[in-house]
Amino acid sequence: MATDDGMTAPRAVSGQAPDVFRRGAWVPMRQYPDSEEVDFVIVGTGAGGGTLACKLAEHGFSVVAMDAGPYWRPLEDFASDEAEQQKLYWRDERIVDGDNPIDMGGNNSGKSVGGSTVHFAMVSLRFRPEWFKARTKLGYAVDWPIDWREMWHYYTEVEQALAISGPVSYPWGPHRPRYPRRPHPMSAAGEFLASSAEKMGIGWSSTPIATLSAPRGLAPPCVYRGFCVIGCSTNAKQSVLNTWLPRALDANAEIRDLAMVSRIEMGSRGLATGVHYYRDGRWRFQKAKNVVVAGYAVETPRLLLNSACAQFPDGLANSSGLVGKNLMPQSNHGVYGLVDQEIRWYKAPPSLSITEHWNYTDTGKDFFGGYAYMSQGPLPTAWAGSLTSSRGLWGEKLVREMEKYNHQVGLKIVGEVLPQEKNQVTLTDEKDAYGIPIPRITFSYGENDKRLYEHAVRFMSQQMEVGGARDLFVESDTAHLGGTAKMGDDPRTSVVNADCRSWDIPNLWVCDGSVFPTVGGVNPSLTIQAIACRTGDRIAEMARRGELTRRTTPA
Amino acid sequence: MSKDHPHADTSARYPDYDVLAKWNTPSWNDPTRAAVGQRLQVRDEPRFLSAERFRILKAVCDRIVPQPTDRMNKIAVAGLVDRMLEQTESVGYRRAEMPPLREAWQRGLDALNDEAKVRFGAEFTDLPAGRQDTVLELLQQGDVRSSAWGDLPAQGFFKHRVLHDITVSYYAHPTAWNEIGFGGPASPRGYVRIEANRRDPWEAEEKQGAVHHGD
Ligand SMILES: Cc1cc2nc3c(=O)[nH]c(=O)nc-3n(C[C@H](O)[C@H](O)[C@H](O)COP(=O)(O)OP(=O)(O)OC[C@H]3O[C@@H](n4cnc5c(N)ncnc54)[C@H](O)[C@@H]3O)c2cc1C
Numbered sequence A: 001m002a003t004d005d006g007m008t009a010p011r012a013v014s015g016q017a018p019d020v021f022r023r024g025a026w027v028p029m030r031q032y033p034d035s036e037e038v039d040f041v042i043v044g045t046g047a048g049g050g051t052l053a054c055k056l057a058e059h060g061f062s063v064v065a066m067d068a069g070p071y072w073r074p075l076e077d078f079a080s081d082e083a084e085q086q087k088l089y090w091r092d093e094r095i096v097d098g099d100n101p102i103d104m105g106g107n108n109s110g111k112s113v114g115g116s117t118v119h120f121a122m123v124s125l126r127f128r129p130e131w132f133k134a135r136t137k138l139g140y141a142v143d144w145p146i147d148w149r150e151m152w153h154y155y156t157e158v159e160q161a162l163a164i165s166g167p168v169s170y171p172w173g174p175h176r177p178r179y180p181r182r183p184h185p186m187s188a189a190g191e192f193l194a195s196s197a198e199k200m201g202i203g204w205s206s207t208p209i210a211t212l213s214a215p216r217g218l219a220p221p222c223v224y225r226g227f228c229v230i231g232c233s234t235n236a237k238q239s240v241l242n243t244w245l246p247r248a249l250d251a252n253a254e255i256r257d258l259a260m261v262s263r264i265e266m267g268s269r270g271l272a273t274g275v276h277y278y279r280d281g282r283w284r285f286q287k288a289k290n291v292v293v294a295g296y297a298v299e300t301p302r303l304l305l306n307s308a309c310a311q312f313p314d315g316l317a318n319s320s321g322l323v324g325k326n327l328m329p330q331s332n333h334g335v336y337g338l339v340d341q342e343i344r345w346y347k348a349p350p351s352l353s354i355t356e357h358w359n360y361t362d363t364g365k366d367f368f369g370g371y372a373y374m375s376q377g378p379l380p381t382a383w384a385g386s387l388t389s390s391r392g393l394w395g396e397k398l399v400r401e402m403e404k405y406n407h408q409v410g411l412k413i414v415g416e417v418l419p420q421e422k423n424q425v426t427l428t429d430e431k432d433a434y435g436i437p438i439p440r441i442t443f444s445y446g447e448n449d450k451r452l453y454e455h456a457v458r459f460m461s462q463q464m465e466v467g468g469a470r471d472l473f474v475e476s477d478t479a480h481l482g483g484t485a486k487m488g489d490d491p492r493t494s495v496v497n498a499d500c501r502s503w504d505i506p507n508l509w510v511c512d513g514s515v516f517p518t519v520g521g522v523n524p525s526l527t528i529q530a531i532a533c534r535t536g537d538r539i540a541e542m543a544r545r546g547e548l549t550r551r552t553t554p555a
Numbered sequence B: 001m002s003k004d005h006p007h008a009d010t011s012a013r014y015p016d017y018d019v020l021a022k023w024n025t026p027s028w029n030d031p032t033r034a035a036v037g038q039r040l041q042v043r044d045e046p047r048f049l050s051a052e053r054f055r056i057l058k059a060v061c062d063r064i065v066p067q068p069t070d071r072m073n074k075i076a077v078a079g080l081v082d083r084m085l086e087q088t089e090s091v092g093y094r095r096a097e098m099p100p101l102r103e104a105w106q107r108g109l110d111a112l113n114d115e116a117k118v119r120f121g122a123e124f125t126d127l128p129a130g131r132q133d134t135v136l137e138l139l140q141q142g143d144v145r146s147s148a149w150g151d152l153p154a155q156g157f158f159k160h161r162v163l164h165d166i167t168v169s170y171y172a173h174p175t176a177w178n179e180i181g182f183g184g185p186a187s188p189r190g191y192v193r194i195e196a197n198r199r200d201p202w203e204a205e206e207k208q209g210a211v212h213h214g215d
């Protein structure tokens, strides 16, 4: 019998897709032939693409959503093992450079049906409202073309769809509805952040988080096993894989796993006609009325640039020259230390407590933007990576430090990085196994970025000390990418409009983290999903008004 | 399934704990047993690297993650690194100045050995431990003299390949989990007691007085 490991041959074939809730089981799936011009083909099924696939299918469009990654059944495919679960990550080669080269692989991007949400840490935060008007209200970077009140509505939709567990009242920002599920009990790692924040006189909260605190359908509540960032084997985690995609299938979307898209084809009328993709040993072409790119902040510009043709020699949707530019990670600096108590931070989701104090406080800062920070709980090989890369430890010293594993605590930020055009994704001459050029990812922190993380490191070090931690050390790291196909209301300075529609090619859309004009100081996935929900509704509205195939012009 | 389970050496700090004792309990599921079971089979024999380079790698591993002399079953760290190289072409990225993963290891091990000859007139594997450490420290500082490095940055090779790949391989092994008191695999059963100073009966008990903080 051929092995069905999800990675060798596609699973979503013959009119069925894997049932993510049952071992070895299947659910029916509508399929479309390559020759049928479907309403939407979506490249990528992560936070952006998977959510949009659901919304568009539920609005009655015919949808084919492709992902280069496997279609997992978490219950039978996921081990409690860091090395084995590397299979969730995007491990195709990428070249990183600049003054502060970004670590990719497991640190940054997934390759699975469900995208990076299959291994994300589930922290589900709303932007601070003023960030949508960062230039006008706070004096830095650029404004978004979307109003925060509209986003507030879509945040609620996503929080309900994911049954987020969170506190009864969240300490920061304008009123938001109650979270659908009660907060989780606090872990020792989370309690350290909470009690030390109180000593510092700042607020903290139980983190709004996408893992169940009570059963939901076939998904059980979280069992605090703590392996969240290498995949949740119980389905307690509410990822795109087990929330939006089952709904998308019910609404007749087709999902194609192990389907790698290489190029978007352009027709003579200046419209995209479909995508070239590789699946099950051969190259194929799917016809479509609309193409949505949702491959995350590196693969999205890579695909747009690699689709250059005679009519668009600099790549698609690139008349502004901004495709691939303004790449923003978030700074992810951490402070770690040792305490007497047994913490055993391998248990429970790592980031059960949070403070957004420095997102909502504007005084006492020597930088623009903000940061949140959360409790930590790295698994052993990740922790060894911190000790070797931050402190250069090896030999007896490393082994002795590692033995203190159960007594460590840490705080780590998600910090805002400001857009700079020179931070970018470009194509190299080197080719991958599909013959597609390998991307180069160039990143250097700006002066404001440095002031922000230095402030964070100072403040968190103080907090660690008052909390009773000693032998502190600092880790510099990055997380979460955005910005490489930014939205805006001027075609000269943005790639897509507020509806994620490209200015240049009216039936080409981008719907993922790349559209962020600024990244704020919170983890991005809730915002990506909210934007996808809004885009789905806007597309349905435009279709009703007959505006789908007409060229967009700025207001 | 039989009640037999594999064993791993215990540690001074967690003397009564063997994470493998949970092999047949609800803490371990089939995919985990399959993945860890394969790892336990790995021997210190090369499949990807040449025999010559593997000997150097093995000597390097002994310095990067030294194992207690009284450990019965030593972790086959070099074998694990070699297996990773056999199965993996990339970890998902590389610095612009570094060659691809496999090439970096091959060239790096050759250059490291040549550095030992240039500095101390002997193969790396023939040097006493203290001298081996000196060679590794020089790499870490980027202070190298051998022309064998060519355009391969010694510091980058040491940090991104030697330190990273060897320690990640070591701490993926159950014997290393015993050493640090890690709960290990936990699915479908997770944990109930998640507060400070509390542990479930299936977690490692730390020996009183084993903790010397701040040393
Ligand atoms: C370890 C880790 C922890 C995280 N924790 C959090 C958290 O706690 N909270 C939070 O909000 N965010 C978190 N994130 C970030 C979050 O997961 C991502 O920001 C988010 O998933 C990005 O959504 P996306 O739609 O842009 O891309 P993704 O979700 O990455 O989806 C992109 C998909 O597109 C596919 N794809 C790309 N190119 C192609 C192609 N050419 N052909 C076919 N398919 C393609 C990929 O395989 C992938 O599945 C975390 C990320 C990581 C790595």
Ligand code: SF4
Residues within 6 Å of the ligand: A211, A221, A222, A223, A224, A225, A226, A227, A228, A231, A232, A233, A234, A235, A236, A237, A348, A349, B190
């Ligand atoms: S801690 Fe909860 S969410 Fe995380 S992997 Fe375990 S069950 Fe899933």
